[in-house]
């Protein structure tokens with residue numbers, strides 16, 4: 001006994017719409033990646049010490065002005081944003097930080113969340 005395969009006809013207008021939708025959906029991750037890369041490149045505003053969260057965490061753009069204290073593995077005077085585990089970039093004077101999303105922190109800054117990078 002021969003199986004019959006049923007072919008559902010798709011008109012060309014519907015085919016174009018489906019292909020257009022697929023192309024649009026496929027481009028969304030790429031757009032998100034480009035926006036993210038732009039934000040990482042330094043288009044974000046700088047964090048200032050008068051920001052409410054920065055105040056709560058005693059953030060200073062200049063670590064020497066911050067109330068640093070010795071922590072395991074690092075004396076106070078050697079603690080900076082650039083050697084904190086929460087910094088998200090290895091270059092630049094101003095860098096993204098996981099604790100302050102949407103803002104850039106100074107590489108020579110400090111806040112009370114400072115934790116030695118591993």
Ligand code: SF4
Nearest residue numbers: 081084086097111114
């Ligand atoms: S969490 Fe680390 S990198 Fe972020 S502001 Fe505080 S000390 Fe700087």
